[in-house]
Amino acid sequence: MKIPLPYQDKDDQWLLQNYLNSGDNEWLGHLLQRYTTILFGVCMKYLKDEVEAKDAVQQIFLKVINEVKKYKVDYFKSWLYMIAKNYCLMQLRASKKTTYPITDQFTADDELANKNNIIQKEQSLQLLEKALQQLNEEQQVCVTLFYLQKKSYQQIIEATNYSAMQVKSNIQNGKRNLKIIMQRLGNHE
Template sequence: MTADYKKLSDEELVFRYAHRNEPAAVNCLFDRYGHLVFGVCAKYLRNTEAAKDATQQVFIKLLEDLRRFEIQHFKSWLYQVSKNHCLMQLRKPIPVVNNEIASTENVESYSELHHKIEEERLYDKLDAAIAELNTEQKTCVDMFYLQKMTYAEISAKTGYSIMQVKSAIQNGRRNLKIKMEAIREVKS
């Protein structure tokens, strides 16, 4: 039965858990994306144990959220949920015991945290800029840069010629650069 779940899309797994109450569907999602969530948590929290705990907390929260929300793109949604969970952890007040900070292990300076938040805003703006690209550019840019696929793999998966793929990536990259420069100018 587990092998059958591995063949299903993320959205079908979400549907099976949310509407049919099939726990094996969530187990399959965990097997598929547990490493992604752990990686995001490790990046932000910079502590292996804290990242493990956060990964568990994200998937526990997922059990409720999958039933509450209509999720179109599970992987990107899960990434955003993981990122937000970590940012909330970083914003929590630092425990003080006997007028001393209880643990300085995860403490970052205000400027480092501010820098991370600014960086995340830029990533969010980049995501929005990617969403504004035409379908061909968006697909090819996503597959090439985010999914690390080769031109040949993109061509095989989309049916576009190699030249169409190269052109879409080049034009998409140029359009993204223009959009991001416009954002920087507005910010300045």
């Protein structure tokens, strides 16, 4: 299905604002339609399964409908990408099962140490995820693209349309703020 001609020349912010003002899901539908293929590609990248990726796209659409009114979204495409990536990572994390090799040397102490290690890593990942959510959108996008997806400054500039100085600043400030937030969250848990 193609976006009706009157909306093809409208930018994401215009469609999003119409949705927020009217509450009519049709506006959001036009906006999401633009990114269906990209979302499917992102989901395939992480989930590596066509059926799971298609299901994920549908779940992400529902998540967007429920979440978009809660946040000030300046760059819809970047925000949508973050939602999709986080959803896929949560799916992967939920589907992983820990297996232990069976050997003669494998003792209960080793198993306990392994479990504690896994629990500690999981807690750190959850803390990082919470902290990332608390960064402003620009910092969140740049930090995720640079550190988690290993994108270069140039690739981030192209993906976000930020200037080189904005990307550098968002990465530096985001890293510093992330550390502060994680320390604060770590002290409260």
